[in-house]
Structures are given as structure tokens and as C-alpha cells.
Amino acid sequence: MKGWVYVISNPAMPGLIKVGHSTKDPELRARELSSTGSPHPYIVEYEMLIEQPARVEQQAHNALKNWRERKEWFRCSCEEAIAAIQRSAGSGVIHESFKRADRERSAAIRYAQEQSAARKKEIDAKLAAQELALQLRYDARLKSHFIDLPFWQYWASGIVVVALLLAFTDPKITDQGFFWLSVLGGAAVGAIIKTIMDERTKNSPGYQALLREQATALDEAREAILVLCPNLNCKRTVRFQVDQLLAVKDGKWNCPVCKVPIDPLKQ
Template identity: 25%
Template sequence: MSGWIYIITNLAMPDLVKVELSNQQPEAKELALNQDENDLPFPFVIEHKVAITVPQIFRRLKEQLVVFDAGKGWYRRKVSQVIFSLSNVQKDESRYTGHNGSEADKRLSDEERNLASAQEVQEWRSYIGVQGFYAEQNIKKRYKIMLEATYYEPSVWKYCLFTFITILLLIEFLEVGGSVLFWGILTLSIVILLLIKEYLDGRKQVEFEQLRIKAQCTAEIAQVRAKFPDDSEEISFERLQDEEIEQLSVSLNFENKEGRFFLVGGMVNKNRTVTITKVFLQLELEKEKRFVSVKLQMYLLPLGKVEIMESVPEIEGQFKCKIIQAHGYVRA
């Protein structure tokens, strides 16, 4: 299906961008946008338009923007950011139909071989910050529930014993005196002391458990903050060296489930830790005896869980994978 991808804005909705696929020509689309009945005080404006002949471009663009979805086709992005993502998707599409490994390698542009652009660095900073924030909040919520579940609960039978002895002593006090009253008061005092001791021991145990839980919470939050740099910390995007790519190839496992790639594992170098953000792959399709060059943008999840990459539906069956190139960010 051929058509037009439209990037639309409205002053009534700042910081939001709408992305649509339509077969309407630009003039007709602009008229149709503002003829629809709506309560917005400002007109819709087509900020950017691109004619496409491959529908996968629009689908891949939406997959890249899904993290910023605001509903009904609107995304929390700037126009320049959406145009940048669309440009990358179009470049990727031109590489998906490669026929041999050397040609696939040559199709990697000079721009892609260089370090990440300032725009990409900012996008990753924003995404990393959000992931770190939510990971930290989830840890705090989990440990808050654990803290609320720790409390002191005295033994019921001791309360019953205390009540029984109190009633018995009251009866004895009213009817008899002398030694019976003395021993009754002594027994009551012992029971009270036992209850006080149990209460203090219980409180100490609860406080110790709460301190242990808080220490675990602090340790997990420290792990998250160590993985996700904050806004004040310097990070640099670098292209991995050949020996690092060899290590990466060994430490990563790629799975292809119904055309969607899953990446399991990671790489930790003795000298530095690189968090991978972009991987260029050469896939050797065993059945079709051809090569496909794919750039896979990785989406980070907290604490190095399975990371999902772009969907490539036309690739099916068994394949061999060779990493041509990889980028990642390194913390200063």
C-alpha cells in the first residue's frame, strides 16, 4: 500500500505530535483535517510529509515511537525527533533486501559508522532516565509493602492468662486476705513483667527486620543507579572495537520468534562496561541462502533483563548471525 506519512501538530496540544498514514494527497489531507468537527481553538498543521511505497516503514516508525504513545495516534515527541526517527527507518528499509555479506557491509553509511548524533544521545539520555526512575520506584513500592507487613503481634494466650489471673485476684481480694492476696499480687506482677519483656523483645525483632529490609532496598536502588546514569553524569556513545564485538558475539544469544528479535545476555569488559544501544547484524538465512543486513535498536529494561529489538517479519526460520558493528554508551 502506497501513501503519505503525515506529521501533524496543533497549538492546542503542545509537546504532542500526531503521525498518520493516508492515501490522501497533501492538499486534500490539509483540508480534511480542519473540516472535521472538533473543539480545538487552533487548526491542525502538517509539519512534514513523506510519500512511501512500502507500508512497513510506517509500522516500524510506530514501533520506535511506542514508548512515547499518548493515545489516538499522538506521541510525546517534538517534530524534529519524529522526522529523525522516520529518516532512520527509511535508511533501514533500504538495507533489508541485501543479497550478500560484502554488499550489506558497504550499505552501512558513513553517518552510521560514526558516533551517535547529538539528537540520538539526547533521546537515549531521556529513555535511560525514565527507565531508571521507574525501576527505582518499583523497588521502593515492593519494599514498602514488605515494611508494612512487619509488625509486633503479642501472643494471645498470654493476654488470656493475664486476664484470668486479674479476675481471680479481684475475687480473692474481695473474699479473703493475708497470704493468698500476697501470692496473687506477686503472680500478677510476674505476668506483667513477662508481658513487658515479650513486648520489648518483639519490638527489637521488628526493628531489626525493618533495618534489614531498608538495607536491602538501599542496595537494590544503588544497583539501579549504577546501571542508569543520571542527567548530571557524563556518558559517551562509542563504536565498539573489533575485539569487543567478538566478545559481544559470544555473550549474546539472538532469538527470532515470528519475525521479532529477542536479545539475551550482555557484555562486561574487564576494563569498562558498555551498555549496547545499537547493533548492525548480518543475518545469513540458511534456507534462502542470502544475507540481510539489519540495524537493531535495543530497548533497555531495568537491571539487564531480556531486551527486545526491532521486528523484522520477512525473516523467518533458522539463521546465522554475525555482528558487523555495534554502538553503546560508556559511563565516564
């Protein structure tokens, strides 16, 4: 009859492990033991499904007899108990599972994923802040290319244009009509003049060159973090690619020139 041979431990009894057998799933056996008033739950460290589990358990107990504390409890390591079970089982193993190793592997994977996600979040925040700072800086530079006149000046110019047109095209217009047409028409003409002046500025070589410079800088800001070396004698701008930052877990970097340590996410 096939059944399980298992290794169980409990944090309340460090250094002690239980080697037993059961036809039940060892996890059920661990829960049964945990319900007996133990301050900590019992943990399945290893399990093996095999024919004649009682025989394998007995042989494993004999192999571990020098470490026996009481009945199925032994003062030895999990690795020693597992090795004794495997030697006793020979080649008749149906299935075995290293529960501790599986848990440790899963925990390591989960920890690595959490660290990677946290690091990615830090990098994304740094990139967003860097992009915003660049955007604001270039917005200010682009704005400086415009002639920043208040609209009333364009409006006044429009009034003059409309008034001259009315004077030459409709000399019989009433004073009231002349006034309102000049004021309202001047607003429309002023808006047109402002639009023409703005478009001329936007199409100027200097403005277009600055736009290209901005686009290049923003593209770079989305792909890499730029950090000023903290060494006052160096002050080199160091470029850290996002892929590189994600690949290096400890985040230890040095300035390529002066070799001073740099943390691109903290500086």
C-alpha cells in the first residue's frame, strides 16, 4: 500500500524534526499536529510518496537512531533526515517534494519581483520628474522667443487699420457707427495680427531649432536618467540607461571619470 513518508518541523522546537509516515497528505497531518495547542504551526519540509511507507520510515528511523529524542522526533537537520529517507526508499519513489526548498525558492522569486517592481517605480518617478523639469525649462525658453505684448496693443493697431479703411471706403458713416466698427473690427484685426506674428515666430529658424533640441532632450529623458556627479572637481553629467538600472540589483554606480559613487535614484 502506498503512502507518504515526511519530514515535519516546528519553529517552537528548533533543531528537532519529525520523521513519520501516513496515508494522508502530509499537509493534513501537519494541520492535525498544529491543532494540538502548539504555539507555532507545524511545517512540512519534505514529503515522499512511495510503496510500503512504514518500511521506509522504520529504516530511516534506524539510520537516525543516534539523534533520536523521542519516538518520531530527532535532533538533526532536515537535510540529514531527507538523506536517510532517500537511502531507505531506494528506487521505488513515486513522487517527492522538497517543501522547504520550494518555499524558499518561491519566496526568493517573490522578493526579487517585489524589489524589481519597487525599483521600476522609483525609476519611473525619477524619469517623470526629470521630464517635467526639462519641459518647464524648454517652455520658458520657447516663450522667450515671442514678443510678449499685451493684447490691447494688437487691438489698438487693429482699430487704427479699421479706422483708416472706413475713412477711405465709407466717408459718410456716422460717428457712432465709425466708433463701434473701429472698436469691434479692431479686435478681430488685432487677433489676426497677433496670430500672424506668432506663426512667424514659430516658423523662424531659431524657434524650430529649439523645438528640435527640446524633442531630442525629452526623448533622452524618457530613456535614461541624467545625474550630475557629486564631486565638485568633476561635475560631469552621467547618463544611466533605464535597462542598466533595472538590471543592476544593488544600484551601485561610479562616475566614469572620477570614480566617485553615484546613486542615480537618490541624487
